[in-house]
Every structure is written in C-alpha cells, then in structure tokens.
Amino acid sequence: MTTTHHDIAAIAADLAPTGILRASVNLGNPVLAQGTPEAPAGITVDLAREIGRRLGLSVETLCFDAARKSFEAMADGRADLCFLAIDPAREKEVAFTSPYVVIEGVYVVHRDSPLVTVEDVDAPGVRIGVKQGSAYDLHLTRTLAHATAVRGAEGVEVFRTLDLEAGAGIRQPVAAYVAAHPEVRLIDGRFMEIRQAVGTTTARAPETIAYLSALVEELKKNGFVTDALHRSGQDPALVAP
Secondary structure, X not given: OOOOHHHHHHHHHHHOOOOEEEEEEEOOOOOOOEEOOOOXXXXXXXXXXXXXXXXXXXXXXXXXXXXXXXXHHHHOOOOOEEEEEOOOXXXXXXXXXXXXXXXXXXXXXXXXXXXXOHHHHOOOXXXXXXXXXXXXXXXXXXXXXXXXXEEEOOHHHHHHHOOOOEEEEEHHHHHHHHHHOOOEEEOOXXXXXXXXXXXXXXXXXXXXXXXXXXXXXXXXXXXXXXXXXXXXXXXXXXXXX
C-alpha cells in the first residue's frame, strides 16, 4: 500500500477521533475471538492491533458477547471499528471491507429427526433456535418461507432448552456441541456463508474506508490472516479468497 505520512495522519484522525482506536470485539463468536474482556485474543484482536499499529494509534478493545451488541457499540459512537458479518441489514450504518474469513451457518437437529437436508428445515411447524441479532438470525429472518425462528442468547441453547426441531449456529461450535451430545446430529451442508469483515461507520471519509479495504486485502495476501487463525487454534482454511 502506498500511503503518505500525511494520508496516514488524516485517516487516523478520521477513524479514531478520540486519538485511541476503539475496536468492538464479539467474544460470542469463538472462531473470531477468544479469552476474556480483560484479555481478549483471536483474529479480530490481532486485526485491530495491526490496524492501530499501521496508523500509529493505541488500541482499546470493547468486548461483547453478541454481534448485535458489537454492532450497537459502533453505531452509537462508542467504537470506531467492528468485526461483523456482512449483511444488508447492517450496511446502512456499516461500511464493510471485503471478508477476511468465511464461516458457515449450519443446523443441528435431534438424532431421530425426520429433517435430513438444509431444505427440509424450512417447513411448516419447524422451529429453529437462533442467536438474536446474529448474522444467521438476520439471514433467516429474510429467507425463511415456512419455518419459524425462535430467538435467544444462543441458538443451540434455545434449541435444547425449548426442545425445538432445529438449532442454528456457526459450524465450529455447533460441531463441537454435536460431538459431545450423541442425541443430536448435524445436517449436512450449510444454510449460508457468513462473510466476516472489518467495518466502520458509513460516515467515515471515503479515503478511510478505502484504506481499510486495501489493508484487509494486503493482510489476506501476505499471510497475516492465515497466521492469526493458526495462532488462535482455528482452521487457516477459513481465510476468505
């Protein structure tokens, strides 16, 4: 990236008007972030710190347990950056880069369920547990024709506690749950791709948004994203094309 010192200073001032880069981190997605609010880790934390380093800014992480809370922190001015899935419902307020990681939305059902395919789940009488405000909640709200989304703190937990017909979630934690609970199974395939990106408010200068977009592309190409996934115990193959 060829950016002058003057450009960098202007972008830093636009992106972090307080002088500190405030990054909203969703600890509710274990692929992207791990640890505690006091000591967060994972690819989103690594990305926030690298963006801060490039811009000469110290970084403050604001940690939340759900994507909707992370989104709200940036939308209402408490944070400068967010790390969320690209979704039309968010794009009025969030300027997204291209995705740095692509993960999958999958369904869990009871072992003896008649539901076999992803398409089977969208049927009358089927209730699907979803995490309120998650990318897959937004997606299913738009796309379900017959099934009903039942919202709560965690999709699999809602599925379990309310004895629903299906639960929705991201592949890695849902697969771990299935491995530990033989009474349930995963449905083959995915119902959506969840494209995780860096975001800031649409009110930022076009130069700032362009800088973040170009930087994400650079960090995918130079191995930064792959290395960050590996360090946090995640599959490096999740890096977006």
